[in-house]
Amino acid sequence: MPRTVKDPQQRKQEILQAAEQLFLSNGYEKTTVEDILRKVGLSKGGFYHHFQSKEDVLLGLIDLMMDQVIREVEPIVANQGLNAITKLELFFQKHVEFKKPKVKLLAYFSEQKLSHSQQLSRKGTFWKNYKPHILAIVNQGIDEGSMRVASPEQTVELLLVVFSYIKDRLPQVLDDTEAFRKYVSAVEEMTERTLGLDNIHLHLLRLVDRKNVDE
Structure with missing residues (x-):
């Protein structure tokens, strides 16, 4: 089955949505980039294509x-x-x-x-x-x-x-x-x-x- 390639903007919104849920439920300090990756189902390369760090995600939110x-x-x-x-x-x-x-x-x-x-x-x-x-x-x-x-x-x-x-x-x-x-x-x-x-x-x-x- 061919891999589904999502629109970059859609993927970015998914990262932001997942991060917001984790920040609000677990706290900003306790949330890691790895937590966000697991929730979205994304590789590190996919994450860093859109954001440089967890702080960058907060700025995006x-x-x-x-x-x-x-x-x-x-x-x-x-x-x-x-x-x-x-x-x-x-x-x-x-x-x-x-x-x-x-x-x-x-x-x-x-x-x-x-x-x-x-x-x-x-x-x-x-x-x-x-x-x-x-x-x-x-x-x-x-x-x-x-x-x-x-x-x-x-x-x-x-x-x-x-x-x-x-x-x-x-x-x-x-x-x-x-x-x-x-x-x-x-x-x-x-x-x-x-x-x-x-x-x-x-x-x-x-x-x-x-x-x-x-x-």
Whole structure:
């Protein structure tokens, strides 16, 4: 029987899927390249054709997650039937809900499992892709009169710095209900003041079930 030759992209996705399952079930440190090979049924040569190391696989998973998040939030931004406040709330709720099963991967990413330069590169790429969508919401809010922002682009950049920090802290506070509540309240209050919202209270994350975030 002739050997089935799979599309390289399909094989790469199989490696990523197997690695994600192993990282989440066994832990990143306890998972070896050999474990991934056994799960996929692949030789070392086949693995190294796509990835240089286990760390490279984790980077691939982070890249895939970033692409998926962007695709999830794009329809919210493009929805002409929603006002800017609603879009902003849905944007962040969708972002967190999407990451519920991915929190451990984010923790591995944040806990120095990757080099500092690798982390900075991925974060920079992610926020670069994220920025146009949040900026579009803020500009819509300015046009609608619900937001008062003198320098929209610079304001969004500063907000993203804070949101990046919160994202890194999220895995550490999920098991502490009070700490999680305080972070949520702080993010909402800071965003309200930064965007110049008058008598409008944001609910960026309150509709997200905290207990389900780390499932």
